Amino acid sequence: MPDFDLVVIGAGAAGLSTTALSAALGLRIALIERAEMGGDCLNWGCVPSKALLAAAHAAAAARHAGRFGVRVSEPEIDWPAVRAHVRGAIARIAPTDSEARFRGMGVEVIRASAHFTAPDEIEARGRRLTFRRCVIAAGSSAVVPDIPGLGPVPWLTNETIFDLEEKPEHLLILGGGPIGLEMAQAHARLGCRVTVIEAGRIAGRDDPELAEGLRRVLVREGVTLLEGARLASVEPDRPGLTAVLEDGTRIAGSHLLLAVGRAPRLKGLDLQAGNIEATPRGIATDEGLRSLSNRRVWAVGDIADPRGIGPRAFTHVASQHAGVLARRMLFRLPARVDYAALPRVTYTGPELAQVGMTEAEALEAGLDPRPYRFPLPETDRAVAEGIEDGLVKLVVNPKGRLLGAGVLGPHAGEMAGVFGLMIGRKLPLSALAGLVLPYPTLAEAAKRAAGDFYAPKFLSTFSKRLVGLLWRLP
Numbered sequence: 001m002p003d004f005d006l007v008v009i010g011a012g013a014a015g016l017s018t019t020a021l022s023a024a025l026g027l028r029i030a031l032i033e034r035a036e037m038g039g040d041c042l043n044w045g046c047v048p049s050k051a052l053l054a055a056a057h058a059a060a061a062a063r064h065a066g067r068f069g070v071r072v073s074e075p076e077i078d079w080p081a082v083r084a085h086v087r088g089a090i091a092r093i094a095p096t097d098s099e100a101r102f103r104g105m106g107v108e109v110i111r112a113s114a115h116f117t118a119p120d121e122i123e124a125r126g127r128r129l130t131f132r133r134c135v136i137a138a139g140s141s142a143v144v145p146d147i148p149g150l151g152p153v154p155w156l157t158n159e160t161i162f163d164l165e166e167k168p169e170h171l172l173i174l175g176g177g178p179i180g181l182e183m184a185q186a187h188a189r190l191g192c193r194v195t196v197i198e199a200g201r202i203a204g205r206d207d208p209e210l211a212e213g214l215r216r217v218l219v220r221e222g223v224t225l226l227e228g229a230r231l232a233s234v235e236p237d238r239p240g241l242t243a244v245l246e247d248g249t250r251i252a253g254s255h256l257l258l259a260v261g262r263a264p265r266l267k268g269l270d271l272q273a274g275n276i277e278a279t280p281r282g283i284a285t286d287e288g289l290r291s292l293s294n295r296r297v298w299a300v301g302d303i304a305d306p307r308g309i310g311p312r313a314f315t316h317v318a319s320q321h322a323g324v325l326a327r328r329m330l331f332r333l334p335a336r337v338d339y340a341a342l343p344r345v346t347y348t349g350p351e352l353a354q355v356g357m358t359e360a361e362a363l364e365a366g367l368d369p370r371p372y373r374f375p376l377p378e379t380d381r382a383v384a385e386g387i388e389d390g391l392v393k394l395v396v397n398p399k400g401r402l403l404g405a406g407v408l409g410p411h412a413g414e415m416a417g418v419f420g421l422m423i424g425r426k427l428p429l430s431a432l433a434g435l436v437l438p439y440p441t442l443a444e445a446a447k448r449a450a451g452d453f454y455a456p457k458f459l460s461t462f463s464k465r466l467v468g469l470l471w472r473l474p
């Protein structure tokens with residue numbers, strides 16, 4: 001008889017969702033966490049970044065109030081108070097992820113580092129635990145690239161940037177993905193000089209038209225974006241550092257944030273002892289998240305690398321994984337991860353939201369996509385609120401099925417749910433085109449874009465003739 005029905009390694013978003021579901025269904029569980037309960041999302045990811053952005057957006061709103069006839073002077077940034085707001089947001093949410101809450105569910109929470117000692121055994125804090133099933137939810141951490149001179153430079157990652165006691169004077173950010181862009185705008189709006197060094201183009205996974213709109217906003221707000229730029233080396237300075245690009249450009253900065261992607265936390269798990277196969281992208285699983293080599297073991301969240309699909313580092317994916325696991329591992333029903341309707345949002349102002357495929361991805365998949373666009377500033381709500389940037393772009397197949405949708409606009413992430421529902425439930429585009437939306441809302445742009453798909457048929461010569469004929473009837 002094993003010690004536990006289930007051992008979960010990692011109490012981040014993925015491990016906690018899995019544990020909560022399994023505990024509610026009566027399993028005997030050990031949850032092992034070596035650092036903070038709540039993992040990256042609560043402590044060093046989503047929550048602190050969104051809290052910092054909220055402070056930054058408040059500063060931007062104050063700066064722009066003048067155009068509505070509301071005059072305020074340049075906002076003063078009280079950095080310790082901003083930090084207190086960030087810490088406060090974490091503290092407010094922490095009880096939900098706490099050891100006490102999970103102990104209350106009957107879970108044994110062990111605060112230690114876990115590693116495999118056998119295919120059905122784990123060791124934590126010198127204690128050996130046997131299990132019937134094990135779920136690896138050890139997450140990912142920031143990639144630290146091999147850059148000459150990086151050693152002596154005090155670089156930052158998401159695990160340290162939220163603890164800076166003083167506002168950075170000139171923040172250099174390596175990488176223009178979601179982390180780089182969110183941190184760039186947050187710090188720029190809070191009064192720091194910011195330079196982003198991006199090897200490709202910013203928001204490289206998002207639709208280029210939407211990324212272009214975001215680029216304009218960031219540049220207007222004073223962020224220096226160096227795209228197609230390669231960092232050759234860094235040199236320590238007192239204070240700060242100098243970044244040297246391959247073309248010889250030298251940029252002096254006070255701090256350097258590394259935001260060039262994530263790597264799965266495989267080290268220290270002793271996967272070999274557990275007979276668990278892994279790739280550099282994570283634990284190799286089937287599409288239902290079960291290890292390919294050890295059938296007692298499953299992987300969820302950032303560390304899972306489902307075959308042919310690959311990892312996706314989002315908190316909502318961690319919850320989706322827990323749902324797949326519950327169906328497959330607990331109820332033995334067929335279930336697999338499916339990202340066809342997956343939303344992702346970069347929480348800049350404006351937000352950049354993408355659901356499902358971009359036009360380029362649909363083209364690559366040979367789906368003959370048709371793009372339909374509507375600029376947000378053309379909606380009455382945008383006019384009333386002085387919104388000058390934004391776009392809705394729908395990617396539709398020839399039969400009128402939504403394959404993907406992108407929105408650049410204020411609170412764009414709030415529109416993502418509707419698109420996710422349409423793609424996930426395979427609703428025809430007419431469902432969106434015919435939707436009665438409250439007036440005036442920015443979401444009307446999505447309805448107008450959908451309407452353009454039907455406009456040629458609706459306004460055709462045939463339709464006009466038909467109406468003409470019907471009009472003559474008594």
Ligand SMILES: Cc1cc2nc3c(=O)[nH]c(=O)nc-3n(C[C@H](O)[C@H](O)[C@H](O)COP(=O)(O)OP(=O)(O)OC[C@H]3O[C@@H](n4cnc5c(N)ncnc54)[C@H](O)[C@@H]3O)c2cc1C
Pocket residue numbers: 009010011012013014015032033034035036037038039040041042044045046047049050112113114115137138139140158179265268269300301302303312313314315316317318347
């Ligand atoms: C700056 C930033 C902002 C983000 N913003 C968003 C956002 O707005 N929206 C969104 O959806 N996603 C966001 N993400 C991504 C999101 O945070 C991750 O996808 C999510 O946290 C992954 O959850 P996880 O449980 O897989 O991993 P983690 O949260 O990393 O949890 C894994 C846990 O396992 C523990 N662990 C590791 N190894 C061991 C071991 N051997 N023994 C015991 N414990 C171990 C770790 O200490 C950790 O607590 C952001 C990420 C970052 C870095």
Ligand SMILES: NC(=O)c1ccc[n+]([C@@H]2O[C@H](COP(=O)([O-])OP(=O)(O)OC[C@H]3O[C@@H](n4cnc5c(N)ncnc54)[C@H](O)[C@@H]3O)[C@@H](O)[C@H]2O)c1
Pocket residue numbers: 145174175176177178179180182197198199200201202203204229230231259260261262312313314344345346347
């Ligand atoms: N709002 C959100 O949902 C949110 C926010 C932050 C992070 N995340 C998650 O975390 C993941 C990681 O984010 P990220 O921004 O670190 O990684 P990323 O992989 O999304 O982007 C990294 C960027 O760095 C660039 N890059 C890589 N090496 C470089 C180098 N040597 N020099 C210059 N540029 C280089 C890449 O071209 C890319 O544009 C995201 O993909 C996402 O899944 C989500």
